[in-house]
Amino acid sequence: MNLFEDTPTLLDNLSTAILLFDTEKRLHSINTAGEDLLSTSKRAVCGQMIDELFIEFPLLEAMTECLESGQPFTERDTELQIGVDQTIIVDCAITPLSGSIKSKGVVFECINVDRNRRITREEDIMARHQATSVLIRGMAHEIKNPLGGLRGAAQLLERELETDELKEYTGIIISEADRLRKLIDRILGPSDAPILRKINIHEVLEHIRTLVDAETSDQIAFTRDYDPSLPDMMADVDQLIQALLNIVRNAVQSVDEQGSITLKTRAERQFMINNQRHKLVVRIDVIDNGPGIPEELRETIFYPMVTGRAEGTGLGLSIAQTLIHRHNGFIDFESSPDQTTFTAWLPLETENK
Ligand SMILES: Nc1ncnc2c1ncn2[C@@H]1O[C@H](COP(=O)(O)OP(=O)(O)OP(=O)(O)O)[C@@H](O)[C@H]1O
Ligand SMILES: [Mg+2]
Numbered sequence: 001m002n003l004f005e006d007t008p009t010l011l012d013n014l015s016t017a018i019l020l021f022d023t024e025k026r027l028h029s030i031n032t033a034g035e036d037l038l039s040t041s042k043r044a045v046c047g048q049m050i051d052e053l054f055i056e057f058p059l060l061e062a063m064t065e066c067l068e069s070g071q072p073f074t075e076r077d078t079e080l081q082i083g084v085d086q087t088i089i090v091d092c093a094i095t096p097l098s099g100s101i102k103s104k105g106v107v108f109e110c111i112n113v114d115r116n117r118r119i120t121r122e123e124d125i126m127a128r129h130q131a132t133s134v135l136i137r138g139m140a141h142e143i144k145n146p147l148g149g150l151r152g153a154a155q156l157l158e159r160e161l162e163t164d165e166l167k168e169y170t171g172i173i174i175s176e177a178d179r180l181r182k183l184i185d186r187i188l189g190p191s192d193a194p195i196l197r198k199i200n201i202h203e204v205l206e207h208i209r210t211l212v213d214a215e216t217s218d219q220i221a222f223t224r225d226y227d228p229s230l231p232d233m234m235a236d237v238d239q240l241i242q243a244l245l246n247i248v249r250n251a252v253q254s255v256d257e258q259g260s261i262t263l264k265t266r267a268e269r270q271f272m273i274n275n276q277r278h279k280l281v282v283r284i285d286v287i288d289n290g291p292g293i294p295e296e297l298r299e300t301i302f303y304p305m306v307t308g309r310a311e312g313t314g315l316g317l318s319i320a321q322t323l324i325h326r327h328n329g330f331i332d333f334e335s336s337p338d339q340t341t342f343t344a345w346l347p348l349e350t351e352n353k
Contacts, residue, residue, distance in 0.1 A: 011032075012031050012032040012033075013032075013270075014031060015033050015111075015270050015277065016033055016109050017033040017037040017038075017110045017111070017112070018030070018031045018033070018108070018109055019034050019053075019107070019108040019110075020097075020105060020106075020107055021050060021063070021105050021106050021108060022104070023067055023104045023105055024049070025049060025050040025060075025063060025064075025067075026047060026048065026049055026050075027045055027046055027050070028105065030046065032270060033270055036268075036269050036270060037082065037088070038053065038082055039082070039083070054080060055081040055082070055083070057080070058078055058079065058080070059078065059094065062094055063094050066094045066096055066106050067096065067104075067106055070096045070098070071096075072093065072094065072095040072096065073093070074091075074092070074093040074094075075091070075092055075093075076113075077091065078090050078091070080110070088113075088114050089112075089113045089114055090110040090111060090112055090113055091110065091111045092110035092111070093107075093108075093109045093110075094106050094107070094109075095107045095109070115272070118332070121332065122274075122330050123275075125321075125330075126274070128303070129302045129303070129318070129321055129322075132303045132304060133322065136187055136305065137187065140184045140188050143180070143184055147177055147184070148181075150173065150177055151173070151174055151177040154173040154174050154177070155170070157170050158170040158171070158174075183313065186313065186315050186319070187304060187315060189322055189323075190239060190323070193326070194235065194236030194239050194326050194327060195236050196234040197235070197236070197237060198233070198234060199232060199234070199235050199237050200232050200233075201230060201233060201282055201284065201346075202226050202228075202265065204235075204237060204240055204241055204244065205224075205226070205244070205263050205265070205284070207241060208241060208244055208248050209222055209224075209263065211245065212245070212248050212249065212252055215252075219259075220252060220255065220260070220261060221261070222260075222261055222262075222263065223261070223262040223263070224262075224263050225262055225263070225264040225265075226264070227265050227266050229267070230265055230267055230282055231280075231348065233282060233348045234349070235327055235346070236326075236327070239323045239326065239327070240346075242320075243320040243324050243344070244284065244286070244320070244344065246316035246317065246319060246320040247316075247317070247320055247344070248261065248286055249316065250317070250342070251286050251287075251288035251290065251342070252288075253309065254290030254291065255288050255290040256290070259289045259290060260288070260289050261286065261287065261289075262285070262286075263284075263285075263286060264284070264285040264286075265282060265283065265284055266283045266285075267280055267281070267283070268280075268281045268282075268283050268345065269281075271347075273328060273330050273345055273347060274325070274328060276347075278347040278348070280347070280348045280349075281346065281347050281348065282345070282347075282348060283343060283345050284343065284344045284345075285342070286341070286342045286343075287339065287340070287341045288339070288340050289338055289339055291337060292336055292337045292338065292339070292340050293308075293333065293340055298335070302317050302331070303318060304318040317331070320344075324344050324346065327346055328346075328347050329344055329346040331343065331344045
């Protein structure tokens with residue numbers, strides 16, 4: 001069989017997993033997306049029988065029939081068990097080899113539907129995030145100018161006042177105006193475009209861990225699960241620290257300064273973010289064992305001013321999402337009552353936005 005030998009680059013650049021089996025249902029070839037799907041390497045799996053590859057392969061009969069009858073077969077929303085506790089939902093097709101290819105066998109194509117669902121969810125989150133951000137930033141701008149005028153007028157008035165008792169009132173106007181100004185500046189966020197420099201993501205995470213450690217008591221157990229093979233990346237280090245710090249601080253607050261937080265990094269290949277496919281993406285997980293995100297916040301958590309904390313401003317995640325988006329990345333979360341994971345994906349080849 002020389003299907004893969006002829007077109008390896010093309011097949012390895014597809015986001016569809018392609019597995020080529022011979023008539024015995026032994027894996028002959030697999031493309032990069034297939035390796036990613038099975039979290040394995042070509043070398044490790046080529047030559048294995050199909051029941052060695054998958055713990056449960058629900059389409060075994062269909063494959064046998066396809067080999068015998070030569071009829072192609074397609075199935076949607078099939079559950080594939082690819083690890084002891086990992087199943088994925090895929091759309092797949094089994095097609096007999098034909099045409100100019102002399103050898104016999106079948107091509108098993110499969111698309112990770114979970115991934116497509118994630119993309120739909122990402123588009124949804126980003127569209128809503130951008131709409132609410134535009135609205136709230138517009139309002140913040142409108143408040144900022146008259147606020148400056150109010151503060152200035154209070155200062156002028158203060159100079160004319162003779163008694164300290166009256167100056168107390170202008171003092172209140174000035175300090176409240178300053179408080180509001182700080183909030184507005186946070187809403188508007190850093191306006192500068194990211195200044196990209198070569199950075200090491202683990203150094204950034206270690207810096208954040210040290211910062212948070214210094215802010216809190218010693219009761220938080222930090223676990224580090226880093227992928228040391230990750231290459232350096234281009235990013236604005238200050239903006240990246242701010243974004244990830246907001247996430248880590250939330251995790252700390254959720255475990256109420258007691259509990260455990262895991263900082264994890266992994267590489268993902270052929271990964272779609274913001275409608276762009278990236279060859280290599282860094283995945284940063286911040287996992288806490290707090291009580292989880294309240295149900296009523298889940299839909300709107302990335303909106304500005306959405307908070308579940310009495311003293312919260314609800315800007316942390318919205319700012320983090322904006323900053324990561326400027327690096328062509330994206331943040332999402334998964335949450336259950338005893339575990340919450342916030343994930344930031346960042347492409348390794350970032351361009352200014
Ligand atoms: N890891 C987490 N576990 C549980 N709930 C979380 C977690 N992260 C965020 N939340 C919830 O999401 C809300 C919004 O978070 P966000 O960081 O945007 O605002 P905030 O923390 O309330 O205020 P700010 O960050 O501006 O000080 C939080 O108030 C909290 O209720
Ligand atoms: Mg926060």
